[in-house]
Amino acid sequence: MPSHYFDHAATTPVDPRVLREMLPYFSESYGNPHSIHEPGQRARAAVERARRQVAALIGAEDPHQIVFTSGATESNQWALRLFPGGTVSPFEHSSVREPALRLGYRIAPASGPEIQWPEAPGPLVSLMKVGNELGTIFAPEALCGQGFAVHCDATQAVGKVPFEVAAIDFVSLSAHKFYGPKGVGALYLREGLAEPFVIGGGQEEGRRGGTLNVPGIAGMGLAAEFAAEERDEAARQAEACRAALLEALRPLSDWRVHGSAPASPFILSLGFLGIEGQPLVVELDHLGFAVSSGAACSSTMTEPSPVLEAMGIEEAWRPGTLRISFGKANTPASADALGKAVYTCVEKIRNLE
Numbered sequence: 001m002p003s004h005y006f007d008h009a010a011t012t013p014v015d016p017r018v019l020r021e022m023l024p025y026f027s028e029s030y031g032n033p034h035s036i037h038e039p040g041q042r043a044r045a046a047v048e049r050a051r052r053q054v055a056a057l058i059g060a061e062d063p064h065q066i067v068f069t070s071g072a073t074e075s076n077q078w079a080l081r082l083f084p085g086g087t088v089s090p091f092e093h094s095s096v097r098e099p100a101l102r103l104g105y106r107i108a109p110a111s112g113p114e115i116q117w118p119e120a121p122g123p124l125v126s127l128m129k130v131g132n133e134l135g136t137i138f139a140p141e142a143l144c145g146q147g148f149a150v151h152c153d154a155t156q157a158v159g160k161v162p163f164e165v166a167a168i169d170f171v172s173l174s175a176h177k178f179y180g181p182k183g184v185g186a187l188y189l190r191e192g193l194a195e196p197f198v199i200g201g202g203q204e205e206g207r208r209g210g211t212l213n214v215p216g217i218a219g220m221g222l223a224a225e226f227a228a229e230e231r232d233e234a235a236r237q238a239e240a241c242r243a244a245l246l247e248a249l250r251p252l253s254d255w256r257v258h259g260s261a262p263a264s265p266f267i268l269s270l271g272f273l274g275i276e277g278q279p280l281v282v283e284l285d286h287l288g289f290a291v292s293s294g295a296a297c298s299s300t301m302t303e304p305s306p307v308l309e310a311m312g313i314e315e316a317w318r319p320g321t322l323r324i325s326f327g328k329a330n331t332p333a334s335a336d337a338l339g340k341a342v343y344t345c346v347e348k349i350r351n352l353e
Helices: 016-024 038-058 072-081 096-104 214-250 276-288 308-309 332-353
Strands: 066-069 086-088 124-126 147-153 170-174 185-189 255-257 266-272 321-325
Touching: 016 214, 038 066, 038 214, 066 072, 072 096, 072 124, 072 147, 072 170, 072 185, 086 096, 214 266, 214 332, 255 332, 276 321, 276 332
Parallel strands: 086 124, 124 147, 147 170
Antiparallel strands: 066 185, 170 185, 255 266, 266 321
16 A cells, blocks of 8 residues: 555455455355355355444444445435435535436535534435544434435445444445455345335345346455554544644645545645636656545536635635545654655746646
């Protein structure tokens, strides 16, 4: 895991221990988990073990409340499509925001981090636990029990900050955000049942059609177990990296931290006045540092982030946004080196303009 990779909110490397867990299901234990013969049942045992591991990570009472999907994007859209409408927060990831708009959901306004929910928000409300751009920690659990269902995109929270599903009705997560493989995730269903989003085959107790990705699911399960065990130490390390980076930036003028407390220690959004974020990302890449100018799914877009606008960040500060997200391989020393590189690159870009 390279120490100069600071884009863990986009994705994390697969933990070597997780990769070893996955490999047999590609070539040795390759049975279909819905086959009744021994190879199939061996694969099924791996799936059910992973279901228990994921349930334990998020505090689900029953492992069968976990349905495996291709990732949080699918899980998010499945939850939204279960209802004829509702309201989503203005800070949501595009995999919630864009389908919500197409499905007739409303976007709640905000005043800074405070969301102004309507008195009658509709049958479903969606609020993420940790913002993928700014790292702000929200409280979807506080919305429960008010006469509407609650969905939470917990992609940036699971395995990183204290989080349990509590009374939340639907929770989405992706394995590749906590050192598992890409292309596999889950949707937690509090009631255990829901109309399927993917139809055909009857897999996942009829809730999600398609042959299961056994290697990915096995990897997600073990990654979930490690995430639960190592979360507190990882958070302390991220805090130390964050402090080292901010200290290195102190001599620089016209910069600030975007967002507000409480915030995840793993995500740091910085604004630099008078420059664009993308050239800064390119300059840092030339120096061997991987960061982003926003969410990975929209990092090539030139339009200002609707999240920054909703948070009330002034227009002049939005273009020069840099998102830094910490992970296991980062150290205070590598974070200090990144901070000094950011200082150098910002000064260089400013002097060219």
